[in-house]
Amino acid sequence: MEKDDHVVEPSFQILTLQNPQFATYLIVSALLILKMNALILLTIYHRMKNKVVISPEDAQFKEGTVVGSHPDVDRVRRAFQNDLENIPAFLVIGLLYLWVSSPDWAVHTLYYLFFLARLGHTxxxxxxxxxxxxxxxxxxxxxxxxxxxxxxxxxYAILKGYHGH
Structure with missing residues (x-):
């Protein structure tokens, strides 16, 4: 091996429930997904309440139902779309962020604030x-x-990954 070669085994000590930061990541990730699932149910509720379905074959099951949309349905679908534009990014960067050696309070604050921001948005x-x-x-x-x-x-990756060894 040459002098500049640097082999690092991945550290999975971070991905354990003994790590309170990882526990917070798991909790917030699950809460965000539950929140998104609640929007799916809210969409169904507004479709049933307003008797609108998305496709003709669905209209066959309930008399008086029309194919189309409704402002309430559209609003919930836009909120869900916004979640799709933000929550997957959190699921990725939130996991990566566990490796940057931030103090517990910072991780907990950022993750729970993100959840509260998304919940508030909804x-x-x-x-x-x-x-x-x-x-x-x-x-x-x-x-x-x-x-x-x-x-x-x-x-952090630039400073520690390239210059930290």
Missing amino acids: LVYAVYVVPQPSRAICFFLGFLILEYMCCHVVV
């Missing part, structure tokens, strides 16, 4: 409609947390 947009800037505040709080974690991972 509540003020799809459940109890509240005028702007409430939705924008919730969205940008979550967005800024994701951006911070991404930048932190990149900087």
Whole structure:
């Protein structure tokens, strides 16, 4: 092996329930997915309540049902779409962030704040409609947390990965 070769075995000590940061990641990830699933159920509820279905074959099962949409259904679907644009990114960067040696309080704060931002976004947009800037505040709080974690991972990887040995 040459002098500059550096072999590092992956450290999976981070991925254990003895690590409170990983436990927080598991909890927040599960809560975010449960929240998304709640939006699926809310979409179904609004479709049934307003007697609208997405395809003609679905309309055959209930008389008086029309193919189309409804503003309530569309609103919940937009909230779900927004979750699809944000939550998978958290699931990835949240896991990577566990390797940057942040203190427990920082990880717990960022992860739970992200969850609260996404929950707030759903509540003020799809459940109890509240005028702007409430939705924008919730969205940008979550967005800024994701951006911070991404930048932190990149900087940490550059400093420790390339220059840390």
